[in-house]
Amino acid sequence: MKIxxxxxxxxxxxxxxxxxxxxxxxxxxCGEPIEIAHILDLRDFPDSEFKCFTKDFNDILNDPEVGIVxxxxxxxxxxxxxxxxxxxxxxxxxxxxxxxxAAHGTELMQIARERxxxxxxxxxxxxxxxxxxxxxxxxxxxxxxxxxxxxxxxTNYILTQMFQKxxxxxxxxxxxxxxxxxxxDPTADxxxxxxxxxxxxxxxxxxxxxxxTDRIPTEGITKISxxxxxxxxxxxxxxxLIGHATKAxxxxxxxxxxPAFVPKxxxxxxxxxxxxxxxxxxxxLGDVMFYGRGAGKLPTANAVVADVVDAIKHxxxxxxxxxxxxxxxxxxxxxxxxxxxxxxxxxxxxxGLEGCTVVVFNDEEYRDEFAVLTxxxxxxxxxxxxxxxxxxxxxxxxxxxxxxx
Amino acid sequence: MKIxxxxxxxxxxxxxxxxxxxxxxxxxxCGEPIEIAHILDLRDFPDSEFKCFTKDFNDILNDPEVGIVxxxxxxxxxxxxxxxxxxxxxxxxxxxxxxxxAAHGTELMQIARERxxxxxxxxxxxxxxxxxxxxxxxxxxxxxxxxxxxxxxxTNYILTQMFQKxxxxxxxxxxxxxxxxxxxDPTADxxxxxxxxxxxxxxxxxxxxxxxTDRIPTEGITKISxxxxxxxxxxxxxxxLIGHATKAxxxxxxxxxxPAFVPKxxxxxxxxxxxxxxxxxxxxLGDVMFYGRGAGKLPTANAVVADVVDAIKHxxxxxxxxxxxxxxxxxxxxxxxxxxxxxxxxxxxxxGLEGCTVVVFNDEEYRDEFAVLTxxxxxxxxxxxxxxxxxxxxxxxxxxxxxxx
Numbered sequence: 001m002k003i004x005x006x007x008x009x010x011x012x013x014x015x016x017x018x019x020x021x022x023x024x025x026x027x028x029x030c031g032e033p034i035e036i037a038h039i040l041d042l043r044d045f046p047d048s049e050f051k052c053f054t055k056d057f058n059d060i061l062n063d064p065e066v067g068i069v070x071x072x073x074x075x076x077x078x079x080x081x082x083x084x085x086x087x088x089x090x091x092x093x094x095x096x097x098x099x100x101x102a103a104h105g106t107e108l109m110q111i112a113r114e115r116x117x118x119x120x121x122x123x124x125x126x127x128x129x130x131x132x133x134x135x136x137x138x139x140x141x142x143x144x145x146x147x148x149x150x151x152x153x154x155t156n157y158i159l160t161q162m163f164q165k166x167x168x169x170x171x172x173x174x175x176x177x178x179x180x181x182x183x184x185d186p187t188a189d190x191x192x193x194x195x196x197x198x199x200x201x202x203x204x205x206x207x208x209x210x211x212x213t214d215r216i217p218t219e220g221i222t223k224i225s226x227x228x229x230x231x232x233x234x235x236x237x238x239x240x241l242i243g244h245a246t247k248a249x250x251x252x253x254x255x256x257x258x259p260a261f262v263p264k265x266x267x268x269x270x271x272x273x274x275x276x277x278x279x280x281x282x283x284x285l286g287d288v289m290f291y292g293r294g295a296g297k298l299p300t301a302n303a304v305v306a307d308v309v310d311a312i313k314h315x316x317x318x319x320x321x322x323x324x325x326x327x328x329x330x331x332x333x334x335x336x337x338x339x340x341x342x343x344x345x346x347x348x349x350x351x352g353l354e355g356c357t358v359v360v361f362n363d364e365e366y367r368d369e370f371a372v373l374t375x376x377x378x379x380x381x382x383x384x385x386x387x388x389x390x391x392x393x394x395x396x397x398x399x400x401x402x403x404x405x
Numbered sequence: 406m407k408i409x410x411x412x413x414x415x416x417x418x419x420x421x422x423x424x425x426x427x428x429x430x431x432x433x434x435c436g437e438p439i440e441i442a443h444i445l446d447l448r449d450f451p452d453s454e455f456k457c458f459t460k461d462f463n464d465i466l467n468d469p470e471v472g473i474v475x476x477x478x479x480x481x482x483x484x485x486x487x488x489x490x491x492x493x494x495x496x497x498x499x500x501x502x503x504x505x506x507a508a509h510g511t512e513l514m515q516i517a518r519e520r521x522x523x524x525x526x527x528x529x530x531x532x533x534x535x536x537x538x539x540x541x542x543x544x545x546x547x548x549x550x551x552x553x554x555x556x557x558x559x560t561n562y563i564l565t566q567m568f569q570k571x572x573x574x575x576x577x578x579x580x581x582x583x584x585x586x587x588x589x590d591p592t593a594d595x596x597x598x599x600x601x602x603x604x605x606x607x608x609x610x611x612x613x614x615x616x617x618t619d620r621i622p623t624e625g626i627t628k629i630s631x632x633x634x635x636x637x638x639x640x641x642x643x644x645x646l647i648g649h650a651t652k653a654x655x656x657x658x659x660x661x662x663x664p665a666f667v668p669k670x671x672x673x674x675x676x677x678x679x680x681x682x683x684x685x686x687x688x689x690l691g692d693v694m695f696y697g698r699g700a701g702k703l704p705t706a707n708a709v710v711a712d713v714v715d716a717i718k719h720x721x722x723x724x725x726x727x728x729x730x731x732x733x734x735x736x737x738x739x740x741x742x743x744x745x746x747x748x749x750x751x752x753x754x755x756x757g758l759e760g761c762t763v764v765v766f767n768d769e770e771y772r773d774e775f776a777v778l779t780x781x782x783x784x785x786x787x788x789x790x791x792x793x794x795x796x797x798x799x800x801x802x803x804x805x806x807x808x809x810x
Binding site for chain 2: 025026128138140208285288298310322
């Protein structure tokens, strides 16, 4: 089987390495060798062991011997157009590109389905953690009710540093950048956009319908303060950036990204550093958790190559993935969703607050502030609660949901 | 698609419940309804909603409309003979029967392969946790080096009670029996036989070759004492019953079952009560962990039905599972395998022991005993170490491996 790789960055070059290194083993698994016929990249790699670089996409598109193409370019332009053309030309496409899957996966899967091809994307969420395939081929008999994921290693590393070393967000971010875990422009990670794309993919797999990322309320971790961390520690919680998808009260599916208080008794609270973890809950499924390093060149490349192997095993057979096209009514705005909240107030201590537990520190440091844990509230109810508290003479400076009790 | 169920116990009746309850959803996933045509059981179920019970296996074997048969009988007799006849008659078989898969899986998979049928067994390990399919279809591109599993909920519950409540093994076992987590005859669980079958299955999937359960050294948890628990706690370890499969020094695969010291920093140490967890390690895979409730009627039934769905999607197509037949040289006797050990000695304290760290309690309770943590040793080296210590005038009363540092 001849394949091509589009995008020779970290993951793409990892795919080259895995295919070369595990050649004999892959022959046993596929029944035939995997040969890399073309590598598309605008850059030059004069020192590479590979001699099949091209800058012209048509070399891949028009090679009738190439049956499977690995897309590890990232972004949607030109990855979307390239992937579409390849599928229309009868080639299966394997991707690690979460942005593209979240934005155009529905259409690309549809084209693959109509042509008995495959568009597979195990590496798009959780790096080397098998999560996509278990969701569409193992957890299929019962209905999921919730997916909770720690899906971004960078933010989890930052939060872990804040908890374990008492660092501020800014210092922890700098440490993550020094270690190479965060990019110079960390926006996509720390503002939750990366998690948003991943929970969109998991939501579609768990509940069968596409959700739109621009309708997923997304909040990052930049506003988490050392005081929030101190309250969480005092109360037996950790703070994690969570992607949550759930069957909503209004019949649709509600997906959201937010930093949340997670009780230490929940296994998600124990997922530290750059690790990822995903819990799938269902009335009849029992809770299951998938855990591992959510990134990394070779683990992610391994996930891509496992998809290549599966595509080779399924030549002429579309692997059915239930993922219906977007309908507005299937995505909930979450107005009826209730969560308990942690709210921190500054400017004095007030009494007589109802529907909550009040938490104060006995030491000097937090004298002019306090926090509460509320009952489960909708967003509107939370606003009313905060307004009532502020009328008593304090100001809400932080509010975070509680999950996984 | 007409299916049959053989064995209407906990899991078999759960399969009936899941298929009935999720009828509409399953039609969407399979493209056709799943109809239960026969249920084989020697018992009578006059109050059941199902009216298709039979005591005659031939009703299933000779029904040409039945394409898939669920085997939830347990044991190897007559499950082996029945499964084989069904496959030879052109029907796919889905099982939750770990004993049968460990003993005869190689042959049954071979028959399925030759006839473009499927013999699937997701529910045989880890109940509702997806682990079998991820191992053969996700973690395929790189080679695993180790599988570590907490695979038996009963023993994990007992050990958790011993740690959390300071119970003796006997009292914790009694508590597990009262809760329905342990059977009246708990031998298969507490002596490690159940874990042995499961690690045999995982070893074959991870490394591609059958291993024989009677060549898997298997040690249970009956000899774990409150003193061992106290030393573990003092040293920052938990004690877990571990199934371990690893690429051995001699080129084969070494599989073994033993209670082990697991450092609290390892995620396996945090798996408590009846939960199961499996870590798959590989140089290029990154460590991944699968976690969940390892038993339970509906989660396990869901895993069975997910296999049924997959078999329906793969009619006429054998899902390739690399699982070669047993060869003696592929299974290591482990003579060269090294583990660090915890060894507890009674009858006094001796000095001058080399190649180990000595641990003593400062309180009165453990006055006449001490423990050591050794360097990594083979079994022979451990014996020599213990002999040398005993010659100084003490007696080894407990020895446990350390894993997952």
